[in-house]
Amino acid sequence: MSCLKELNSKTQKNGRDISAVYSSENYGHLHGMRTWDVNTDSGDQTHFSMSGVMQRCSGGEYSREAGASRPDHHCTNHRIYPSHNYTQPSLPQNILTAHGDFIPQSSPGHFMSPTPSLHNNNHLSSLGGHWLSEGLVHCNMTSGEIFDAVASICPDNLDEHRQKTHRKLEALTELMPQHQMDINQSVNVYLQPLAHKLGENATVMCSMNGQGQMVSVNHCSPGQMLHSQPPGHLDSSPEALCYDSSSKENLEQSYSIGSQSHLPSVSLPAIWPNHSFLCPNQQASPDPPGSGYSYNQMSRAYFSQYCQYPEYPDTLSLVPEGQSTSVVRLNESMWDSKSKKPCNCTKSQCLKLYCDCFANGDVCRNCNCINCCNNTEHELERYKAVKICLDRNPEAFRPKICNGKLGEIKGRHNKGCNCKRSGCLKNYCECYEAKIMCSSTCKCVGCRNYNGSPERRAMLWESPDTTFYKNAKCDKDKCPLSCITLDVVEATCGCLLAQAEEAEKEGYTLRQAEKMILEEFGQCLTQIVLSIFKSTSL
DNA sequence: GAGTTTGAAACT
DNA sequence: CAGTTTCAAACTC
Numbered sequence: 166m167s168c169l170k171e172l173n174s175k176t177q178k179n180g181r182d183i184s185a186v187y188s189s190e191n192y193g194h195l196h197g198m199r200t201w202d203v204n205t206d207s208g209d210q211t212h213f214s215m216s217g218v219m220q221r222c223s224g225g226e227y228s229r230e231a232g233a234s235r236p237d238h239h240c241t242n243h244r245i246y247p248s249h250n251y252t253q254p255s256l257p258q259n260i261l262t263a264h265g266d267f268i269p270q271s272s273p274g275h276f277m278s279p280t281p282s283l284h285n286n287n288h289l290s291s292l293g294g295h296w297l298s299e300g301l302v303h304c305n306m307t308s309g310e311i312f313d314a315v316a317s318i319c320p321d322n323l324d325e326h327r328q329k330t331h332r333k334l335e336a337l338t339e340l341m342p343q344h345q346m347d348i349n350q351s352v353n354v355y356l357q358p359l360a361h362k363l364g365e366n367a368t369v370m371c372s373m374n375g376q377g378q379m380v381s382v383n384h385c386s387p388g389q390m391l392h393s394q395p396p397g398h399l400d401s402s403p404e405a406l407c408y409d410s411s412s413k414e415n416l417e418q419s420y421s422i423g424s425q426s427h428l429p430s431v432s433l434p435a436i437w438p439n440h441s442f443l444c445p446n447q448q449a450s451p452d453p454p455g456s457g458y459s460y461n462q463m464s465r466a467y468f469s470q471y472c473q474y475p476e477y478p479d480t481l482s483l484v485p486e487g488q489s490t491s492v493v494r495l496n497e498s499m500w501d502s503k504s505k506k507p508c509n510c511t512k513s514q515c516l517k518l519y520c521d522c523f524a525n526g527d528v529c530r531n532c533n534c535i536n537c538c539n540n541t542e543h544e545l546e547r548y549k550a551v552k553i554c555l556d557r558n559p560e561a562f563r564p565k566i567c568n569g570k571l572g573e574i575k576g577r578h579n580k581g582c583n584c585k586r587s588g589c590l591k592n593y594c595e596c597y598e599a600k601i602m603c604s605s606t607c608k609c610v611g612c613r614n615y616n617g618s619p620e621r622r623a624m625l626w627e628s629p630d631t632t633f634y635k636n637a638k639c640d641k642d643k644c645p646l647s648c649i650t651l652d653v654v655e656a657t658c659g660c661l662l663a664q665a666e667e668a669e670k671e672g673y674t675l676r677q678a679e680k681m682i683l684e685e686f687g688q689c690l691t692q693i694v695l696s697i698f699k700s701t702s703l
Numbered sequence: 704g705a706g707t708t709t710g711a712a713a714c715t
Numbered sequence: 716c717a718g719t720t721t722c723a724a725a726c727t728c
Contacts, residue, residue: 508724517721593724
């Protein structure tokens, strides 16, 4: 029986390393590339492939242009039309259009040269001088192509923008060259679409607010309505799809998705506050039925290394390939200053791993630090600091506490602690602080943070949080029952259910069904016991 | 709140 | 890689 095989597989894995049980095999990967059309009415066309980094404006970013009568002072406005299935309406010139179709990577985008009217300040001009300012949005476009493209569109302040942007790009490229390629393969950063005008699989929208939150909606189905209005106030205008990413409130509203509110959502980290990336081949995890959103989170700094650590697929989830619609956004709780403990750094400028904010990939906000450079005003310094840390230790931003074997509720410390005086029973100890027991990877002296320790037992049972003790893993991985994990229990239940269904399908009597289920349970137990024997050499 | 202790990070 | 220094958090009074 296949489920028995699965159970066997799981129990075998549980003996040592079960982290791969929830593999990606059931979930698709995001891949493919999308291109943009930047249209003007000049008629000239230049083909180019957009791969690399593109910038957006600060403050407003990609906001809605609510018709011709709604100027937006601080945002670059974009109208986006699909290249197919849609006839561009009669609108003012110089509209940035795009289509979000998944296009084979070899397919070029089309760039149509601009007209002089692009340079005016008419709010209907889709590209203004702020196009190249702050906040990186990554897409398949090289920096040179960006400059050339943007230069032809909005030469205003180009030199200044070029210099500023080039410095950032240099730092960025230097910092993570290997990820540039990843980005090029997984364009998921797109402008605001007019969703309901796009054909099936045509809508892609993705952007970030000033806090690095990435939001995207992919593959909207025809008729799906995305709106920026509160429920009940759906804007029926073609420009209804919008957001002002400088506003968290608007951001939330913008992604109130009409009848699709059940759509899954996943969170994406950003390496830096204004930068987000999507890696290809990220694994997706399904949402619990009925849940509106699911959030996973990981260190933003660590995200740049994400693709190097497939053993942590659960830290990031994306919508499975083929799913018609998805919402991708950064978990805002990651940026919730209320939930983040403020640091008190005085000498490190919050650019060393001494600083918890920096180490966690956060920027300092509402902290008590002095001479802080861990903020958006010191991006370059921050880039360099991240690079230094990664050069010194490529896993510097890797979460210290990783998922342990299944059944280990809290996991284990990657490096282990080195405590000498605290007995690992004070918060000086990172294991203790993370509410996990010390493991064989620790090099601590006089450790009392292990299962069965008298001090620990007394302390934990005195504590209101006795689940810490109850859920903790066995001492130093030597408990033979440690392989009976939730996963194994789940698999066992699955086998029993499958047997019950089979009995029902075959029309067996209740007694016969009970017998079948009990026999199945016996086989499951046999597999578990055999696995225990194997893993413990009993 | 000031001073001390502690262990991770950084440095040599 | 080991020893030392620096640093910020945890802890004590």
